[in-house]
Amino acid sequence: MGASYASVQDVASALNLTPTATVTQSANAGDIQLYVDRPVSLPANALIIVGYKGQGSELATVKIASQQYITLQDPLSAAHGAGTILLDATLFPDVVEAASRLVDDLTLTPAEGWTYESVSAETHKVKADKNGDLTFSLNKTPVNAIQAISYQGMPFDDVYNIAPERAWFDDGSYIIHVFTGRDVPSLPLTMAKVTVTYTGGYTPDTMPADIKRSTAMLAARLWKEKDSGYSDVIGNTDFGILQYTQAAPKDVLAMLQRHKRVSL
Structure with a gap:
């Protein structure tokens, strides 16, 4: 799956859905079984929210749902009291x-592009300005740090490394400026292939x-x-x-x- 910008619980809280069941006995952190107030029909690997509508919640994956208890694949990470509402969130x-x-x-x-923070490498075709410097946008927002930059003019030209310190970007932005410097034979107003390794995105x-x-x-x-x-x-x-x-x-x-x- 691709990156998601909201949690399953965020979406569930914006909806008024019919609960799947209600917990009848308190469950402790580390338990793998939930006793519920009605028979539930959930397949193995179904995703449920334990704690819906204002309750402390966590996601759990069903191992077995039989009559009026649910066995989970992994232990609960928190305690949940009697009255905790369960919601089938498999498709969320x-x-x-x-x-x-x-x-x-x-x-x-x-x-x-709004994905969570990680290190990425991207290659872009960029036109150098009249000074031979480069301005272009990266995919992730925002750019947090530049680890490496390489530059190649024509397809059969040598590849040159540019010091990361020569890149400048605004906080919260996806646009970077690269000052190629005299040690890189950049040609004004020509296209160059630029590869950037950078940390981008939010936590x-x-x-x-x-x-x-x-x-x-x-x-x-x-x-x-x-x-x-x-x-x-x-x-x-x-x-x-x-x-x-x-x-x-x-x-x-x-x-x-x-x-x-x-x-x-």
Whole structure:
């Protein structure tokens, strides 16, 4: 699966869904069994939210659901008291991913450009300016650090390494400027192949709140509209066809407006 910008719990909290079951006996951290108030029909590997609608929650994967107890594949990470609500969330990761790709589209961002922080290597064709220096955008937002840069002018030219210290970028931005310097034979106004290894993206704690909120709202909208007769669709190989109205909600568009990428 691709990167998702909101959690399953974020989306569930934006919906008012019928609970799958309610826990009847307290469960401790480390337990793998939940006793519930009704027979549940969940297949192996089903994903459930333990703690829905304002309760401390965690995700758990079903091993066996039989009559009025559920055995989990892995132990619980926290205690859950009697009355804890369970919700079948098996399809939620796919709808959250679909909503995340819509956020990419609405912000004119490359796929998974708002993904969580990691090291990436990208190659771009860039036109040098009149001084032979380079300005271009990377896929991930924001750029946090540059580890390595290489430069090649014509296809059969030598490849030159440029010191990472020669790259400059704004905090929170995806645009970098590379001062090639006299030691790199860059040619003004010609195209060059530039490969950059960099750290980019947010951590789960620093992901902008409006990106997470927009993703959750779009995912909730897709969930509610998945059985409606709208003409526009988005496909996902696991979830199938999700339907949505052509215009995103105005509040989502307003939240994402300031995050739209500018073209270089």
